[in-house]
Amino acid sequence: MLFSVQVEVSLREGVAxxxxxxxxxxxxxxxxxxxxxxxxxxxxxxDIDATDEAAARAEVDDLCQRFLTNPVIEDATVSLTAVDASGAGR
Amino acid sequence: MLFSVQVEVSLREGVAxxxxxxxxxxxxxxxxxxxxxxxxxxxxxxDIDATDEAAARAEVDDLCQRFLTNPVIEDATVSLTAVDASGAGR
Structure with missing residues (x-):
């Protein structure tokens, strides 16, 4: 299944x-x-390809933690939406 | 009234x-x-202070157009939420 993902990376509260x-x-x-x-x-x-929503979310969380953010100063907020593979919408 | 605003600035489709x-x-x-x-x-x-939601949205749109984006290569998506001035939530 294909999921459309948005990750918002924001500075933690208190970080200049x-x-x-x-x-x-x-x-x-x-x-x-x-x-x-x-x-x-x-x-x-x-977009991410995964077996189900839980697997997609776990992979995105891991990706955020290891690669997309600096966890010392940044927070990540993930929104995940299933993309209709038939192309009828998302 | 106080509004909490998120502006997502993204590159237009086709821009590298x-x-x-x-x-x-x-x-x-x-x-x-x-x-x-x-x-x-x-x-x-x-956060933006405005008389009502329409005024807040107009000011944010103007801000995006003139200052926050380069309209030649970027698009802005605005989300606007009224903040409860009593502090009971947002």
Whole structure:
């Protein structure tokens, strides 16, 4: 079965986010007020082939832990959707 | 009203994604088979203060267009959730 996966990699709470801070500091100069708490992370999308949803989720979790994140400073949030192999939708 | 916003910035279809391609090429060497179509984007989260949801969405769309994305090569997907100002949840 094919699954469509989105992994959101975000910095853990308390970890400094200079990129987010720079965006937040710049916004008032560009006319955007009322924006706060800007945090920048990564969004990684891919398809994975696995026997069932549990197997797919286990493989994605392992992948996040070992390769896609630095677990010391980053968290991963996984969303997983079965893709209809007939091509009728996803 | 306060809204919690997530903006996913992804490369448009057809735009080369060397970072995604590098991840995809590396995975079989690390024991992960069956992963394909890796695309890497950004996930930007922030809170925005606006009079109502329509105003918040308009401001976020403008922000994406002018500042958070390069509209020539990137698309933005916005998710917006009202934050309960009483602090009882979000």
């Amino acid at each position: 986010d200079p990129q987010g801070a720079t965006i937040e500091r710049s916004l008032p100069h560009l006319g955007f007020d009322g924006v706060r708490g800007v945090r920048v992370g990564k969004s990684i999308r891919f | 994604d060397p970072q995604g391609a590098t991840i995809e090429r590396s995975l079989p060497h690390l024991g992960f088979d069956g992963v394909r179509g890796v695309r890497v984007g950004k996930s930007i989260r922030f």
